[in-house]
Amino acid sequence: MANEDDDGEKSRSLHQQIARKPKTQIVIGVPSYQEVLESSQTKSTPPSLFKPSQSFSQAFAFVKSSDVYSPPPPSSAAASSSQPSGASQVPHSSSQTHQTDGASSSSTPVATGSVPSNTTQNRNAILVSHRQKGNPLLKHIRNVKWVFSDIIPDYVLGQNSCALYLSLRYHLLHPDYLYFRIRELQKNFKLSVVLCHVDVEDTVKPLLEVTKTALLHDCTLLCAWSMTECARYLETIKVYENKPADLIQGQMDTDYLSRLNHSLTSIRHVNKSDVVTLGSTFGVELKRPYVQLL
Structure with a gap:
């Protein structure tokens, strides 16, 4: 009992001491709108540690000093530009120099895949757009020559015929691609072929969309299930470019x-x-x- 009385007295004395202490008031100062505006204007942005280079060559200039870097070979454009400067030093009175220059220029071979200067070669070859670089379809075109050219369609198969290549898997990822590609043609060709490579299993819905787009824009749709078949279509259209339609027309007797x-x-x-x-x-x-x- 004595211990309980002592504990009660201690607690009472502790409460009395706490009550006697003066209560401190905490005041939070709220700045005015003008003070906030002035403080935001006076603060300057910290200097940025990121300093980008002005050009691509400056950003990767350290590569030239490494052991891996090797200087590129001189381009054909630089060689051709250096040739007239040397030719200007030669006097123009000698006609033999002009003949040798013309022979050397005519004997230079044309690089593979580039557009030759002779138009007759272009007429006998399929013109391929630069967009088709890397397409495995080009490896299967073996019976007809083909060259790269700056053209709007993917393939120019004749004077009035062209073809657009479309992978059905690519169409599922980009449904509007075919529409914009057909619109770029602007009806400049009598025969516009949409060569569709069917490379997916579920073909009902995507083929329906491709068929609608081709019919609404007066395009002929050709479906192929392999790269070899796609190449055969392009070769056949090119071979039969100038042939009449008598082979596919029925022969009717006149009597x-x-x-x-x-x-x-x-x-x-x-x-x-x-x-x-x-x-x-x-x-x-x-x-x-x-x-x-x-």
Whole structure:
């Protein structure tokens, strides 16, 4: 009991001491709008430690001092520009120098994939846009020559025919690509072919979208399931560029009996013997060789 009384007295004395202490007031000063505005204006932005280079060559100038760097070979443009400067020192009175210069310029070979200067070679070759660089389809074009050229379509197959290459997998990633590519053609070609490479399993919906886009813009849609088949389409269109359409048109005889036979046999249950019977009944004179053929 004595211990409990001592604890109670200690707690009372502790509470009395706490109550006697003066209470301190905490005042938070709120700055005015003008003070905030002035302080924000006086503060200057810290200097940035990032100092970008003014050009690409300055940013990567350290590569030239490394052991890995090797100077590039002189370009053909630099060689051609240096040739006239040396030729200007030669007097123009000698005609032999001009002949040798012309022979050397004509004997320079044309690089593979570049557009040759001769237009006849371009007519016999498929013109390929620079966008198609790296396309594995070009490796399968073997029966027809092809050269790179600055053209709007992907392939120019003739004077009035062109082709746009479209991968169905690429169409799923970029649905508007075909529309903008067709719009770039501006109907400058009579035959515009959309060569669609079917390289996905689910083909119903994407092929429907490609077909609608091709039909609305008067384009011919050709579907291929391999790179080899795509190349065969391009080669065939190029080979048959100047050939008439007689090979795919049906041949109709000009005489009356042949036309009568063709028209009547188109009716169901009417054969060639019935044509002879109907012709003789209604006064059509049938020649004997024609009757023997029937």
